[in-house]
Amino acid sequence: MTCDELREEYDAFALGISEGAVLAALREHLAANCPTCEPAVREALDFAARLSLGVRQTDPSPGLRRRILAMVQERPSSPRVGWLAGLGAALALLTLFTVRMSMQQARSSEALTLLSSGDVKQLSVQQPDFRADIFASRSRGVLLLASNFKPAPAGKTYEMWIIPKGAQPAPAGLFAPRADGSVIHIAEPIDQPLAAVAVTVEPERGSDHPTTKPFLVATP
């Protein structure tokens, strides 16, 4: 579809009600940084946000501000403050998972232990459009926290890979998102320095080496 044909679709896209060929075409134009569609979609998102102002304003409870600030406060001032802030956010996210999504207690406890370990580092996830946080601890393993994960296609599963520096990817476990789309996956620790963590779609029984292109890659 041409930019001109898409001109009337920008607002619907911004509201999230586009579908089918129009949605696919718009995605193509945006992925190609289309000089016509991209600024127009930005403007449409602005318009959609402006529509939000039409709601009647209501006050949340006073405790909400405190809860939100508690997610990121009380971090010591040190060179580690950046990833510790991320860690605080992850702990808060994990709390949300626990409360809202009835996460299995054992896995919750294991994840909290990993996040609390002294050598945990937050990795940089290279898919900024995808909601996922990955943490690595030499002593406790690798933790993937994610939301809005779509179920793997029929007959397929997700597989994590740990890639040590200068070595081939090592299988780091299969996982499936819960019914609500959340994922908490923990892989065993490795002794070697870590080069990357990746996730691929694999046949249902898993693979010994990746057979598809990773759709999620994280690096230290």
Next chain:
Amino acid sequence: MSLLGLLLGLEVPEGDRELVDRLKRRDPRALAELYDRFGRLAYSVIIAIVRDSGIAEDLVQETFLRVWNRVQAFDSQRGAMGPWLLTVARNRAIDHVRSAAARMSRNVYELEEREHPSLFVDSERDLISSDQGRIVRAALTTLNDNQKKVIELAYYEGLSQTEMAEKLGQPLGTIKTWVRSALKRLREELDRVPA
């Protein structure tokens, strides 16, 4: 800068730019300031959709956590926080109210693709000026019943146009016409009054 912004010669306010920079430096006080500016509005958007105060507060928390975690990708020179934060807030609420079946039938990136920080540059600046709510509500009153219905289904329930057609028992073409005419009408009304 958007067309409206260009016409009005609006600039990114220094406060917004400075706030984003502080958020990028992981300054908790910046998050407090962000909450003080947008917390009530984010909560109002979310509760209008989920209609449960406890769930709404959890989703506001998720919204601010998401903004905190993704602010590094936000362009402090060109971006305004309000539109981005409100988009994230609405997406969290829509994701919550969608049925499990609807969630599974839609692409996992669908909500995410419309809230990436890079899309919120050159935005309108003063989203929370006092009169904006009244202006938007007045614009909504200019829609006819069919237009109003599809905008409500889109905004509050996140239904696709096919889903609206099924729900309202109307041909898809009719729904698309109603949606387009409603959005066009709203734009005309809002463009008469600068943001």
